[in-house]
Amino acid sequence: DTAVSQTPKYLVTQMGNDKSIKCEQNLGHDTMYWYKQDSKKFLKIMFSYNNKELIINETVPNRFSPKSPDKAHLNLHINSLELGDSAVYFCASSQGPGTSGGVRTGELFFGEGSRLTVL
């Protein structure tokens, strides 16, 4: 079983479209993240949710909207796609702050990434 799974793995779309990327984790973690990896391989956090509550929201255009229906899922919706949105988007999970049990190692478990290409 994949610990952190993202769909779709590849997404090619036109400028101006709206698209979503879904993420699910089966590790029992209560914190999930979205990271963006640009064309130069630089990774930067976009959002973090702990128990469905937004706890990190970096400077990201408001065309990007994360949604966490429950602590095992964190989806990313992107409106009005632009050429500069082309990147690999990684979902990740970890045992977050405030956890009463489990091992807090700081480790993030990443999904396989979703490569978004905007034409």
Added chain:
Amino acid sequence: AQTVTQSQPEMSVQEAETVTLSCTYDTSESNYYLFWYKQPPSRQMILVIRQEAYKQQNATENRFSVNFQKAAKSFSLKISDSQLGDTAMYFCAFMKWNYGGSQGNLIFGKGTKLSVKP
């Protein structure tokens, strides 16, 4: 603000030899984690090794070990007996640690592309 610097964009090593990847970081925090992640061509981000800042002993994981110099804010990765499967991008990362857990914001360096040659 924390920053992570990897000064070697690319490195290569012969199979079975040893290579060291450099990483320095800047922070005013006293409690934090440091990580090395590996990203092979498959794109998957894989944790290689982790170091808690409060631990003086350097972390080791099989052929991978770190040289953690807290005062110098240096965290290098040594790969011994390099294998072809070690070919990948290697990212050094920093995470602030708060009592009761971590904040979870991994700050990455720009990566070092390592090629292991047969």
